[in-house]
Amino acid sequence: MTKITLTVNGTRYTRDVEPRTLLVHFLREQLNLTGTHIGCDTSQCGACVVHLNGVSVKSCTTLAVQCDGAEITTIEGLAPEGTLHPLQEAFWELHGLQCGYCTPGMIMSAADLLAKNPHPTPSEIRHGLEGNLCRCTGYENIVRAVSSAAEKMGSPDA
Amino acid sequence: MTTESDLKPRYVGQSMKRREDPQLITGRGTYLDDIKLPAMLHVALVRSPYAHAQITAIDARRALNRRGVVAVFTGQDMLDINPLPCAWQAGRVTNHVNTPRALAVDTVRHVGEPVAMVLAEDRYVARDAADMVDVSYEPLPAVVDARDAIQPGAPQLHANAPNNIVMEWEAGDRAKTDAAFAQAEVVVAEPIINQRLIPTPMETRGTVARYDAATGEFTVWMTSQAPHVMRLLLTAFVFGIPETKLRCISPHIGGGFGQKIFCYNDMAFTMWAARKLGRPVKFVEERSENYRASTHGRDHITDAELCGRRDGTITGLRVKTHANLGAYLSTIAPGIPTTLYGRIITGVYAIPAAYCHVTGVYTNTAMVDAYRGAGRPEASYLIERMVDRFAAEIGMDPAEVRRKNFIQPDQFPYENGLGLLPYDSGNYAPALDKALEMVGYADFRALQAEARTQGRYVGLGISSYVEICGVAPSAWIGLAGEGWGAGLFESANVRVHLTGKVVVTTGSLPHGQGLETTFAQIVADELGVPYADVEIEWGDTQGTPFGYGTYGSRSLTVGGTAIKKSLDKIKAKAKRLAAHMLEANADDIEFADGKAFVRGAPAQAKTLAEIALQASVAYSLPEGMEPFLDETSYYDPPNCTFPFGTHIGIVEVDPETGHVDLQRYIAVDDCGNLINPLVVEGQIHGGIVQGIAQALYEQAIYDTNGQLLTGTLLDYAIPTAAMAPHIETAHTITPSPVNPLGVKGAGEAGTIGAAQCVMNAIIDALAPLGVKHMQMPATPERVWKAIHKEL
Numbered sequence: 001m002t003k004i005t006l007t008v009n010g011t012r013y014t015r016d017v018e019p020r021t022l023l024v025h026f027l028r029e030q031l032n033l034t035g036t037h038i039g040c041d042t043s044q045c046g047a048c049v050v051h052l053n054g055v056s057v058k059s060c061t062t063l064a065v066q067c068d069g070a071e072i073t074t075i076e077g078l079a080p081e082g083t084l085h086p087l088q089e090a091f092w093e094l095h096g097l098q099c100g101y102c103t104p105g106m107i108m109s110a111a112d113l114l115a116k117n118p119h120p121t122p123s124e125i126r127h128g129l130e131g132n133l134c135r136c137t138g139y140e141n142i143v144r145a146v147s148s149a150a151e152k153m154g155s156p157d158a
Numbered sequence: 159m160t161t162e163s164d165l166k167p168r169y170v171g172q173s174m175k176r177r178e179d180p181q182l183i184t185g186r187g188t189y190l191d192d193i194k195l196p197a198m199l200h201v202a203l204v205r206s207p208y209a210h211a212q213i214t215a216i217d218a219r220r221a222l223n224r225r226g227v228v229a230v231f232t233g234q235d236m237l238d239i240n241p242l243p244c245a246w247q248a249g250r251v252t253n254h255v256n257t258p259r260a261l262a263v264d265t266v267r268h269v270g271e272p273v274a275m276v277l278a279e280d281r282y283v284a285r286d287a288a289d290m291v292d293v294s295y296e297p298l299p300a301v302v303d304a305r306d307a308i309q310p311g312a313p314q315l316h317a318n319a320p321n322n323i324v325m326e327w328e329a330g331d332r333a334k335t336d337a338a339f340a341q342a343e344v345v346v347a348e349p350i351i352n353q354r355l356i357p358t359p360m361e362t363r364g365t366v367a368r369y370d371a372a373t374g375e376f377t378v379w380m381t382s383q384a385p386h387v388m389r390l391l392l393t394a395f396v397f398g399i400p401e402t403k404l405r406c407i408s409p410h411i412g413g414g415f416g417q418k419i420f421c422y423n424d425m426a427f428t429m430w431a432a433r434k435l436g437r438p439v440k441f442v443e444e445r446s447e448n449y450r451a452s453t454h455g456r457d458h459i460t461d462a463e464l465c466g467r468r469d470g471t472i473t474g475l476r477v478k479t480h481a482n483l484g485a486y487l488s489t490i491a492p493g494i495p496t497t498l499y500g501r502i503i504t505g506v507y508a509i510p511a512a513y514c515h516v517t518g519v520y521t522n523t524a525m526v527d528a529y530r531g532a533g534r535p536e537a538s539y540l541i542e543r544m545v546d547r548f549a550a551e552i553g554m555d556p557a558e559v560r561r562k563n564f565i566q567p568d569q570f571p572y573e574n575g576l577g578l579l580p581y582d583s584g585n586y587a588p589a590l591d592k593a594l595e596m597v598g599y600a601d602f603r604a605l606q607a608e609a610r611t612q613g614r615y616v617g618l619g620i621s622s623y624v625e626i627c628g629v630a631p632s633a634w635i636g637l638a639g640e641g642w643g644a645g646l647f648e649s650a651n652v653r654v655h656l657t658g659k660v661v662v663t664t665g666s667l668p669h670g671q672g673l674e675t676t677f678a679q680i681v682a683d684e685l686g687v688p689y690a691d692v693e694i695e696w697g698d699t700q701g702t703p704f705g706y707g708t709y710g711s712r713s714l715t716v717g718g719t720a721i722k723k724s725l726d727k728i729k730a731k732a733k734r735l736a737a738h739m740l741e742a743n744a745d746d747i748e749f750a751d752g753k754a755f756v757r758g759a760p761a762q763a764k765t766l767a768e769i770a771l772q773a774s775v776a777y778s779l780p781e782g783m784e785p786f787l788d789e790t791s792y793y794d795p796p797n798c799t800f801p802f803g804t805h806i807g808i809v810e811v812d813p814e815t816g817h818v819d820l821q822r823y824i825a826v827d828d829c830g831n832l833i834n835p836l837v838v839e840g841q842i843h844g845g846i847v848q849g850i851a852q853a854l855y856e857q858a859i860y861d862t863n864g865q866l867l868t869g870t871l872l873d874y875a876i877p878t879a880a881m882a883p884h885i886e887t888a889h890t891i892t893p894s895p896v897n898p899l900g901v902k903g904a905g906e907a908g909t910i911g912a913a914q915c916v917m918n919a920i921i922d923a924l925a926p927l928g929v930k931h932m933q934m935p936a937t938p939e940r941v942w943k944a945i946h947k948e949l
């Protein structure tokens with residue numbers, strides 16, 4: 001067991017973990033943050049994407065011990081309690097989700113994409129989200145939602 | 159004055175954003191793996207590495223010594239429960255049925271078949287220990303291809319199925335069809351392979367089982383599209399216990415696409431172990447386990463022949479299909495390549511003579527069962543490919559051949575001669591015209607001709623499809639020889655509580671389709687209550703009426719109509735009670751906009767809330783009336799519905815690399831009336847990309863030893879956003895006469911329309927190079943080989 005201290009969604013936690021514990025299991029099993037999902041065993045699907053020090057990572061391919069001292073944001077902490085991030089609003093508004101399983105990872109990846117490229121073209125969105133698989137939506141409304149959120153976030157009153 | 163007839167719907171027809179979403183976009187959903195129970199054990203499986211082998215010994219001692227391991231069980235331990243049932247024994251498979259056991263006993267028949275289960279306090283420990291169970295196998299020869307499996311001398315999977323044949327099934331008129339071919343001016347023939355696909359819902363499957371020894375009751379959470387059916391199958395068939403001793407709950411489901419309809423061995427072995435150990439048990443598949451051991455789809459090898467006249471009239475269709483059903487029969491597997499395929503192979507065309515023969519075959523592969531579209535994508539791919547092939551042969555425009563042979567509007571209800579119930583309604587030309595207009599057909603042909611002079615290969619593909627939704631009625635599917643072991647109605651209960659709030663429980667099982675929103679729109683309009691006052695409940699066999707679940711695009715057509723029937727009963731009772739309250743004659747009462755009133759005197763109306771209160775406190779009710787507004791309905795439709803449409807795709811093929819660029823995709827779908835256009839559009843988008851994926855990317859491949867070469871998401875190419883096209887959609891609306899909502903179903907339409915659309919476009923692009931046909935998926939390698947005649 002290794003002791004790690006990290007901040008998740010603004011709260012500091014100190015926990016003992018097995019060195020091999022994956023970040024996704026640490027979040028889901030130890031912290032009960034089950035919004036981060038698991039969709040594969042080969043680091044393809046992106047259902048598990050969270051932010052590690054502000055950058056998107058696949059938490060199924062990250063060890064919890066690597067996050068000692070880090071700041072993690074999950075879908076539960078993307079917007080302050082009771083509010084929605086513009087991406088969450090846009091996914092809701094434009095029907096960017098169906099079963100919702102890919103959605104947390106998709107939104108976390110999209111947030112990182114918009115941080116790096118605030119005004120992406122539809123093609124840039126499609127390529128930017130290549131690490132996230134969705135089997136339900138055909139991506140059409142996901143692309144629309146990310147474009148719309150980008151517009152809102154870029155507008156002066158956002 | 160408001161009357162029932164002129165009341166405009168407030169919610170139906172609106173693109174309302176989904177009430178399901180606030181939970182899901184904030185990570186507050188509850189999917190199966192989110193469920194944790196006190197003292198819960200985790201399962202890891204030992205699975206067969208061989209496609210076909212005798213199990214000679216299982217030694218679990220090393221695993222049992224691992225700290226944290228509680229038990230290891232094998233198939234021998236579970237001989238007290240029965241194999242899983244096959245519930246749709248279409249094609250007289252009765253004597254050849256072989257289904258999986260909870261864990262393999264003596265023999266394994268496909269890679270990934272579970273052999274032993276390890277239960278541990280922690281999922282990592284369970285996985286470690288599974289690798290410490292020593293299993294000895296005596297490998298046997300394996301066969302993976304349906305045509306190879308029926309050859310003399312092929313490895314035999316089951317003693318009761320000589321030559322590995324599950325069934326021989328036929329539809330249509332063979333003699334008449336042979337005669338049509340004998341007289342035909344033109345005959346085209348092609349091998350048509352509808353390759354094996356893996357459904358790949360983003361959430362894998364899983365089960366959590368709990369047993370209460372004091373009451374003898376199980377509670378099982380499952381990733382199931384049909385929990386009531388699972389309850390029935392697991393109790394009556396597998397465990398032999400009263401149905402009342404099992405409660406099945408489907409939490410949020412992360413996509414299904416058919417794969418989550420069926421009864422699986424993990425349901426049985428988690429229940430068995432929970433009872434044995436007295437502790438809750440959880441099993442969740444890893445993705446590579448899902449790929450090896452949950453159901454696959456399609457896998458048809460077909461010889462197709464179509465005949466006609468040089469004027470473009472199609473006169474006959476003859477089809478012989480080998481359907482690979484895998485190592486065992488999954489829950490409804492025999493019904494897919496028969497009822498849902500062979501009976502609709504003529505598609506949207508009035509073809510006077512058609513015949514279909516299907517041989518169902520066992521092979522050493524994962525079981526094949528319904529995957530989005532289930533039989534209908536195979537049928538529409540076949541007919542639409544052959545119609546294009548015929549058009550090319552006689553040098554006629556493929557749009558014109560289609561138009562010439564469409565079933566005409568005045569031919570409905572239409573009997574296709576293949577033993578299907580009559581097509582309910584349709585008007586196929588307007589959808590084709592709209593799609594041609596959207597794509598700019600005339601201009602395209604000019605551009606295409608010009609591109610060809612520049613050595614560029616652009617092509618346009620048309621797909622005019624029809625499908626079967628809301629499969630029912632029970633009397634047809636059950637009694638008339640289709641072999642279905644149950645009904646196919648759907649249920650709904652509607653209660654108007656004392657406070658006027660409305661609670662609807664449904665036997666449908668939404669898992670991404672937005673049914674909570676769609677159903678609430680219908681209820682709020684019908685009862686004239688605020689949308690927010692309507693609650694839709696589903697997913698728990700304790701608290702919902704028996705229903706068949708969600709698949710086959712049936713939940714709005716059948717489940718929605720069951721709700722509508724209950725609403726009608728609620729309104730009828732509310733009117734009788736309002737008459738009593740208003741001291742009027744019940745025949746003079748109208749119900750509109752949430753109020754009941756004497757016709758012509760709306761001022762003295764009683765609101766539904768007032769009526770519900772009166773019904774609930776029950777101080778004063780009409781003679782003989784029971785308290786409460788509470789009505790249940792079971793709706794068994796008189797027919798299926800037949801949605802249709804035309805899709806058009808444009809591709810450019812790079813002849814150097816074989817790469818296909820899908821540049822435009824246009825879908826004009828007719829699924830009858832639209833309750834929530836936003837939700838319908840989402841269903842169409844998703845369906846189309848799954849169909850495109852079949853045309854361009856996906857194929858489950860086994861090597862000749864039965865090893866799954868596409869065993870992870872690394873090797874099996876489900877499309878990313880960058881691999882999917884922008885989709886342009888439109889609708890025509892031909893209401894179904896089958897149900898009072900006039901809806902036809904939308905969940906599978908996209909998948910059923912898409913694959914042939916892309917393939918026809920590719921072959922159109924390559925026509926100048928002499929390419930007439932090729933198989934899916936059109937990977938660069940395969941396209942390059944087609945161009946270079948290395949098929």
Ligand code: FES
Binds near residue numbers: 059
């Ligand atoms: S779980 Fe699939 S990428 Fe992490």
Ligand code: FES
Binds near residue numbers: 100102134360413
């Ligand atoms: S919404 Fe179901 S996988 Fe994306």
